[in-house]
Amino acid sequence: MQLSVPTLLVVDLYILTLVGVLMCFAWYRGRREPTLGYMSAALLLGALSTFLGSLRNLGIDYVPIVISNAMLFLCYAMVWMSMRVFAGRPPHWPGLVAGAVLWAALCLWPAFYGSLPARILLSSLLTIAYCLLAAGELWRSRHSLEVSLRPILILLFLHIGVYAVRLLLDRDLPYAPAPEGGITFFAFLIFETLLFAIGLAFATLAMVKERAELKFRSAALSDPLTGAGNRRAFMDSGERLLRMCAERGEPAALLLCDLDNFKQLNDAYGHPAGDQALVEFSRITASRMRRKDVFARIGGEEFACLLPEAGAEGAYQVAERVRREFAELPFIAEGQLSVSIGIATTREAGHDLPNLLALADQALYAAKAKGRNRIELAASGPSADRRARE
Incomplete structure (x- = not known):
């Protein structure tokens, strides 16, 4: 050649x-x-x-x-x-x-x-x-x-x-x-x-x-304001994570969080203050998540956290830390920030994300009805009626 x-x-x-x-x-x-x-x-x-x-x-x-x-x-x-x-x-x-x-x-x-x-x-x-x-x-x-x-x-x-x-x-x-x-x-x-x-x-x-x-x-797949995942990302990652937990026989818990009186906050202090509250809540919650947890903003002021290998008690402890740190955050006026959290686990809902979301939403509704700034569990038990400490 x-x-x-x-x-x-x-x-x-x-x-x-x-x-x-x-x-x-x-x-x-x-x-x-x-x-x-x-x-x-x-x-x-x-x-x-x-x-x-x-x-x-x-x-x-x-x-x-x-x-x-x-x-x-x-x-x-x-x-x-x-x-x-x-x-x-x-x-x-x-x-x-x-x-x-x-x-x-x-x-x-x-x-x-x-x-x-x-x-x-x-x-x-x-x-x-x-x-x-x-x-x-x-x-x-x-x-x-x-x-x-x-x-x-x-x-x-x-x-x-x-x-x-x-x-x-x-x-x-x-x-x-x-x-x-x-x-x-x-x-x-x-x-x-x-x-x-x-x-x-x-x-x-x-x-x-x-x-x-x-x-x-x-x-x-991310929320442009807070940097957390959006609803689509949460559903995709959450379903994949729950399938893995089901295959391994591991429990999981879902935290559904909703900022209290968010409309009034926007009306009283303006949308920049509301945006700041969303960003700060996202930052606090993300700092409490493990690498394997799934965290996202799934609505206006609504956030969801899926915790693999966690039962009701462990999920409650995480939720309480988030609730307390957010309520104690320095803001425009003292006492303006609070969050209500509903918790559901695979023990009650199985490894099905829509079921978990539905049960956690019921628990979140109960937390709102009982005065806000509190945590409620979807299942009855020793922790279900525990009121979050201020």
Whole structure:
């Protein structure tokens, strides 16, 4: 199989320019997502480096040797920046230009400029370093990014592997003729870099798209005022959690909370005060929830908490802490904040969320009827008539 270096360079230049322009368009149309912006710059710098690198044997060797490779290292630095900003960290400007500056400075040294093995060594090491930095940015943030990183990490480490092999095997001039029936390592390197650039572009677009979809989904399932889940999120997560509890034979309890006299609060102090009360209640309640609990705002001033592995007594203790802390919260006027809470457990309702909500609603109605600022249990028992202490 023959791989013609001039043909590969033309294809490489065309593909890098095309993909770079398309990535730039995606950046422009995608609310200027910086990850796509840096990746677009990387691809276009790669195309520029390819063009300048092809200007061999024209009496201007400093252009393909010095300037072309400096552009190449800026290209890899942009790949690193793209992964860095995707991971949520600011650009590192000294690191962005460090490779290009180091290369240009060493090329002023005649011994380095005239030594092909030295130039191959430094070029390969800088490429490996930037790819490792890019992979490291993603790996450090793998738990918080919540997107699939495997494709792009595989691409980066395969590219690192190719350049590691180059350190050991490549000693040819870039445009040396290929052996009869074979290919030069430089031709293989151009071909692999072309595939790497295409794969990197698609993998980056996929990551950005996946994260955007997750953000939209999160926004659709959360309450914009309090940051808690909304009713849809509560029903989806609650039903899933109850199925798991049923399979394990574990109990669960539901707290249905309704802020007392909320309309009067809005009328007396304005809607900003009402919004503040909702936010503060959400903050207090969320601080009392475990990671496995489900908490959401399911109505105007109504909140629900589903507690797995909890019985009536445990749920009552949680509800009492929430009720007391909310009532003691400093506010516009003392005594303005209070909450009534109804509790139902799977012992009475089974592992069925609508049944739990219906029983908890009955208990909440009883709490309101008995004077508000109290907790009522749906089932009769020693705790059912216990009045919440002020």
